Amino acid sequence: MLLAVLGMAFLVLPLAGLLVRAPWSTMPERLAEPQVLEALRLSLVTATIATAVCLVLGVPLAWLLARVSFPGRRLVRALVTIPLVLPPVVGGVALLLVLGRRGLIGQWLESAFGFSLPFTTAGVVVAEAFVAMPFLVISVEGALRAADLRYEEAAATLGASRWVVFRRVTMPLIAPGIVAGAVLCWARALGEFGATITFAGNFPGRTQTMPLAVYLALETEPDAAIVLSLLLLLVSVAILAGLRDRWVTSA
Amino acid sequence: MSGSEQDPGNGRPRLEAHLVVERPRFRLDVELAADAGQVIALLGPNGAGKTTALRALAGLTPLSGGHITLDGRALNSVPVERRPIGVVFQDYLLFPHLSALDNVAFGPRCQGASKHEARRTAGAWLERVGLAEHAAARPRQLSGGQAQRVALARALAVEPRLLLLDEPLAALDAHTRLEIRSRLRRHLGDFDGATILVTHDPLDAMVLADHLVVIENGAVVQQGPPAEVARRPRTDYVARLVGLNLYRGAADEQQVTVGDVIFSVTERIHGPVFIAFPPSAVALFRTRPDGTPRNLWQAAIEGIERHGDNVRVHLEGPIAAAADITPAAVADLDLTAGQQVWAAVKATETHAYPA
Amino acid sequence: MLRRLTRWAVAAPVALALVSGLSACGSDEPGTTASASPAASSAASSSALTVFAAASLTETFTELGKTFEAANPGVKVTFNFGSSATLAQQITQGAPADVFAAASPATMKTVTDASMAAAPTTFVRNKLEIAVPPDNPAKVDELKDLADAKVKVALCAEQVPCGAAAIKALDAAGLKVTPVTLEQDVKATLTKVELGEVDAALVYKTDVLSAGGKVTGIDFPEADKAINDYPIAPLSKAPAPDLAKKFVDLVLSQQGKDVLVKAGFEAA
Numbered sequence: 001m002l003l004a005v006l007g008m009a010f011l012v013l014p015l016a017g018l019l020v021r022a023p024w025s026t027m028p029e030r031l032a033e034p035q036v037l038e039a040l041r042l043s044l045v046t047a048t049i050a051t052a053v054c055l056v057l058g059v060p061l062a063w064l065l066a067r068v069s070f071p072g073r074r075l076v077r078a079l080v081t082i083p084l085v086l087p088p089v090v091g092g093v094a095l096l097l098v099l100g101r102r103g104l105i106g107q108w109l110e111s112a113f114g115f116s117l118p119f120t121t122a123g124v125v126v127a128e129a130f131v132a133m134p135f136l137v138i139s140v141e142g143a144l145r146a147a148d149l150r151y152e153e154a155a156a157t158l159g160a161s162r163w164v165v166f167r168r169v170t171m172p173l174i175a176p177g178i179v180a181g182a183v184l185c186w187a188r189a190l191g192e193f194g195a196t197i198t199f200a201g202n203f204p205g206r207t208q209t210m211p212l213a214v215y216l217a218l219e220t221e222p223d224a225a226i227v228l229s230l231l232l233l234l235v236s237v238a239i240l241a242g243l244r245d246r247w248v249t250s251a
Numbered sequence: 252m253s254g255s256e257q258d259p260g261n262g263r264p265r266l267e268a269h270l271v272v273e274r275p276r277f278r279l280d281v282e283l284a285a286d287a288g289q290v291i292a293l294l295g296p297n298g299a300g301k302t303t304a305l306r307a308l309a310g311l312t313p314l315s316g317g318h319i320t321l322d323g324r325a326l327n328s329v330p331v332e333r334r335p336i337g338v339v340f341q342d343y344l345l346f347p348h349l350s351a352l353d354n355v356a357f358g359p360r361c362q363g364a365s366k367h368e369a370r371r372t373a374g375a376w377l378e379r380v381g382l383a384e385h386a387a388a389r390p391r392q393l394s395g396g397q398a399q400r401v402a403l404a405r406a407l408a409v410e411p412r413l414l415l416l417d418e419p420l421a422a423l424d425a426h427t428r429l430e431i432r433s434r435l436r437r438h439l440g441d442f443d444g445a446t447i448l449v450t451h452d453p454l455d456a457m458v459l460a461d462h463l464v465v466i467e468n469g470a471v472v473q474q475g476p477p478a479e480v481a482r483r484p485r486t487d488y489v490a491r492l493v494g495l496n497l498y499r500g501a502a503d504e505q506q507v508t509v510g511d512v513i514f515s516v517t518e519r520i521h522g523p524v525f526i527a528f529p530p531s532a533v534a535l536f537r538t539r540p541d542g543t544p545r546n547l548w549q550a551a552i553e554g555i556e557r558h559g560d561n562v563r564v565h566l567e568g569p570i571a572a573a574a575d576i577t578p579a580a581v582a583d584l585d586l587t588a589g590q591q592v593w594a595a596v597k598a599t600e601t602h603a604y605p606a
Numbered sequence: 607m608l609r610r611l612t613r614w615a616v617a618a619p620v621a622l623a624l625v626s627g628l629s630a631c632g633s634d635e636p637g638t639t640a641s642a643s644p645a646a647s648s649a650a651s652s653s654a655l656t657v658f659a660a661a662s663l664t665e666t667f668t669e670l671g672k673t674f675e676a677a678n679p680g681v682k683v684t685f686n687f688g689s690s691a692t693l694a695q696q697i698t699q700g701a702p703a704d705v706f707a708a709a710s711p712a713t714m715k716t717v718t719d720a721s722m723a724a725a726p727t728t729f730v731r732n733k734l735e736i737a738v739p740p741d742n743p744a745k746v747d748e749l750k751d752l753a754d755a756k757v758k759v760a761l762c763a764e765q766v767p768c769g770a771a772a773i774k775a776l777d778a779a780g781l782k783v784t785p786v787t788l789e790q791d792v793k794a795t796l797t798k799v800e801l802g803e804v805d806a807a808l809v810y811k812t813d814v815l816s817a818g819g820k821v822t823g824i825d826f827p828e829a830d831k832a833i834n835d836y837p838i839a840p841l842s843k844a845p846a847p848d849l850a851k852k853f854v855d856l857v858l859s860q861q862g863k864d865v866l867v868k869a870g871f872e873a874a
Binding site: 151157158161 | 309311330333334336338346405406
């Protein structure tokens, strides 16, 4: 009980610190700055797209890891967690080495399509998805492993094809895991800093997300940084709480 | 219970199967046949291979050999979802995210019925199992007995030609079990396909099945009508299930020799035989009773336990046996474990049959 | 462990923790990690000296620190290198430092305004150069080439000293440059050049030198309009005021100047 309270305090006190130090009087005009709203919009849009990308690529990967036995599966599972342990800045450099203008694949992208990911909004999405995907994959894989395979067998005996089984039985059964994973993924993408600034750079309106704006504001105007942090926090909590009500009541 | 429309009158079994499943340190090799409307119970101890046999019939476990023929059609290579089967799983496996109605409608829907049509079919089935008013309930809101009935309705709603039931009553408490067993018996009576029922409970098997198949260690050890199996057990496992003392002996006219003990029997029989008698036919004495030395042996008491209204005394000696006597007799005889006693059986209560 | 976090009840607080942790993301920058803790542990002893210095001084000050320890046996010098603005923040929040060497007068001003230091001295100047990859793919050789839309340029964000200097230089040249990125510090800007992601960047001469052969530096005359002064000052609440003064003296001495000039700084 005491430890639980301590744990809670540990998580909540930094937030309280932000609230106490927030420059409430100048808050309205700071929030009204177009750059702030632009960064917020960019953050929400890129985090959401990154989550969608993670869902599209991550759910099948989780399925593979949970359900298909293949040589080297343990290795692949360990590789999936790399972005978790890699310092995000290093992750950003790694992305540059692969997808950058002179990167292994990026080189080819540029010469074939004249397209280069770094310093673009798409690059932000790539960086965020790279860092956030493990959260989704691990959650969904866990849900798949915990799900009782016999429900899928029961569905098959009732005449359901593999696809129908996946859509009507497996997916609903692991829905809480997918939602939890997507939320973790989204939250991680929203807060992403290191890989984003390294891979996608920092340019207002194109690649400057809220965390980047916060970091740079911290250099000159700590008060502004606090305001931006609170704004990001408020918006994300509001969205998560909204989602939660919808999902929990219907699940 | 009559022959099917497809092959009228020739009495050919609807289901004919030879199931071979090989696993490391386990081999299942059983042959099963079932007529239309017949209920076959697969009876056997844990690990005997009953569920494996059921899964093999359903297509959930691949066969290593043998074949499955249903209504003259080979099922071996037909995938699970295309087999004309209905399965009631041990813990029912109702989809937790669907209502009772949608659980039952799942099968018809997979078979191509429209949503509306599937729900109407499902509603009719819920009605038949007496759960119409629970159509909207989620599985977790149903009692064990209700869930079992939904599972049965779900399995029957696909109009299977073969119904597979895996321990359908095992998850229920004693009281519910009684009621559900008689309901199940009624529904199985209405079902015109073949039914295979897996159980480890002899009572379920006796009440529900027309034919028992006893499996031990992956092989059929005995089969026949329930009454026949109950009267003439052929293995220790079956004898224990039906509550008989069973020995293998050599018969010569009306005399059977089991080791050092000689039994008089009423049957005229020769050669290797089984001899069976109920524990209630065994009488115990502190001293050697007068009269014929037949049907009498000296034994040591291995243990004493309550058994219903009586007391069951486990005997060791030339032959191991169980004897059921009244608590009053235990007191009179002052029986304790380790004690030497004389055991006797009435010839009229023994039953000998060819081994 | 994470595998079990499938329930909302768990997921939501974790998600919040992740979001609220974003301000800590700044510490992803290598220079600012492990910020105040070494200082705190060594401050108690008077034979320990704690120096907060701009990240661009990492190599030179580390060398001077060794010189200082050799000249003052028994003294242990601990450095905290990082963004000048972050260091100034830490000092005004009470971090137990003895000396502050900043990469801009503005960041030093934060500290003097808070009465944490008096009379800073400018000890070196740093000049901008154009950094290009060794193969110079965009054929950049003077500042106005950066205004070409086909040339990908990285600049420091205006909030950090090298970005402010870059703007000053470009303004002086009357050039309008649209960079693809405004990096959070000079090292990150340099990395983009090293990896060839951009064709050119404006960074300090010292950074070009420290990058070895991985980038090529190009001098440009407008750089003289945007020279960056590096001020140094002993701090008024220094736990070891005597050592602080001694260290500042060493930096200002000829010996100190030699080390700094060798690294590409200009003598003040």
